[in-house]
Amino acid sequence: MTVKTDLKKELGLYAPRRGRFEVVTVPPLRYLMVDGHGDPNTSDEYRDAIQTIFPLAYALKFLSKRSLDRDYTVMPFEALWWADDMAAFTSARDKSQWRWTALNLVPDWITDAHVEEATATVRSKGGAPRLDELRVETLDEGLSVQTLHVGSYDDEAPVLAELHDVFIPDAGLTMTGRHHEIYLSDARRAAPEKLRTILRQPVSRVD
Structure with missing residues (x-):
């Protein structure tokens, strides 16, 4: 019988509460990554x-199930976001200045050889326009603060302001890595006011 893994439940990082900032420790995780810039x-x-x-x-999911007898649920789309002037992201919301890395988490049992095999399969079918730019890399965020935002992406600014300017300094923390968003809803199907997004910010403790 094929074993099926729910990575969201296994990691325990995908169910923060709305309106509450939580300090978590994120282990090193492997992602499919593609970089870009501009208004999403x-x-x-x-x-x-x-x-x-x-x-x-x-x-990769189908290869894992077929070759390793290990099935899993494909994880939600995620992205890292930043700008040369972070005000362009948090308050001014000048999307033309945004930089990003698109992410999708893969299980730790998926090797580089598996990625190469799956890439060859996808390439043979066509329709993956940035396949040559995609890479697999480990993201080690470590200590982080996260919360669940419910609503449109453009309504995140007040939440981010409270996170960056109030909660993090009051908790004796300072921001380190890039702003991370995890999209639990499909924006093509959900109404903007019902979109569920995890907002995560890596931090370190102030000495």
């Missing part, structure tokens, strides 16, 4: 990154 609503780069990551994510 209008950027061909962003659309092409999504259209590349998910075919490979599902090819």
Whole structure:
């Protein structure tokens, strides 16, 4: 019988409470990654990154089930976000200045050889426009603060302001890594006011 793993439950990092900031420790995790910049609503780069990551994510799932007898649920889309001037992201919301890395988490038993095999399968079918730019890399965020935001992406600014300017300094922490978002809802199907997004910020303790 094929074993099926729910990585969200196994990691225990995908169910924060709305309106509450939680300090967590995120272990090193392996992701499919594609970099880009610009407004995600209008950027061909962003659309092409999504259209590349998910075919490979599902090819890896099917390869794992077929070859390793280990099935798992493909994880939600995630992204790291930043800008040369972070105000362009948090308060000014100048999306043309945004930089990002599109992410999809893969299980730790997926090797580079598995990725190469799945990539060849996806390439043979076409339709993954940024496959040559995709890489697999470990992201080690460690100590982080996260919360669940329910609502449109453009309504995140007040939550981020409270996180960055109030909670983190009051907790004796300082920001270290890049802003991380985990999209629990499918924006193509859910109403903007019902979108569920985990907002995560890596931090370190102030000495």
